[in-house]
Amino acid sequence: MFRPGDAVMVRTVGPNVFSRTPRWAMGRIGLIKRTWGIWPNPDLVCRGVRDAPGRELHHVFFRVDRHGTVALTADIFEHWLSPAGVIPPSGQGLAQGLLVSGEQSSDLPHDEHLPHDRRSNHDVR
């Protein structure tokens, strides 16, 4: 459903609901950086459901300071995410800070693993 580079918002739930989605991430907009494949849905596993259906797990990046020098990442299951639309021009720094920089090269062996279309879009802007 989601692809690396997609902007997503993390769902929020009430304080009495247990989830492995961290509270600090709820309500925040982040960018999907990598996708880790399909894993059993922990929200069912924790309730004792055997053979819980798999959900896609995404590595999501959140910028937490104005200058983009501090970022948080968390692995969040797809059903906790909703599309956050196109990143507005004011979010350009966010996208650039997270996708087009040494960050990617530190995480992936080769640049060709970057989503090329997105990289060139940012280069154009």
Added chain:
Amino acid sequence: MMSDDEHPSDHDEADAHMGEFCIVGMPPPTAASAEYLSAIGELLIEKGVLAADEIRRKRADIRGRGPHLGAQVVVRAWLDDGFRMRLLFDATTAVRELGIEPLTPSQAKLVALENTTEIHHVVVCTLCSCYPVALLGPAPDWYRSDDYRIRVVTEPKAVLAEFGLRLPSTMRISVSDSTAECRYLVIPRRPVGTEDLAPDELEALVTPESMVGTSEAAAVR
């Protein structure tokens, strides 16, 4: 390397005083919690969820794990660029080249994060204490503490400074919250002046903290 060494060790002898069950790497249980743990263990065996032998083997496996394994991985990445690439692309597979198997095959995903001159990675589990046990052994107390888990996501620079790590203001910091199936290993930067060191001398510089990102690899004396 990951032998199921079941010869009695000092740890095993210590455990004998706590009853059959204990949590490896945790402080000795109180009498009440030991009783509770034994009851859970016996129930798991009685219900056929686990065999006593499985528990014993798993404990032996965890005891064989420790930061010496992580240090081997880091040093190999420093010395062998091809390995470094494979490690960054798929650490779960790459560490098998060194004979390191995951502790639990179903939760086997390992991710390596490489520190560079531009970005510094630090790892936390804000939910509990998820840690790359297969490579570093049981998590240290500070990693499990509420203080670290709460503060490193809200004021990472201050927390790192308390660990004695002062990063340049231009250095980007990425805090990875280990919330699901992935366990993160930080690859610290290779200290300067280590070109002539042998692999085992390099491994001595790779502290557990440097593989979580709360310090850098030790400097050469």
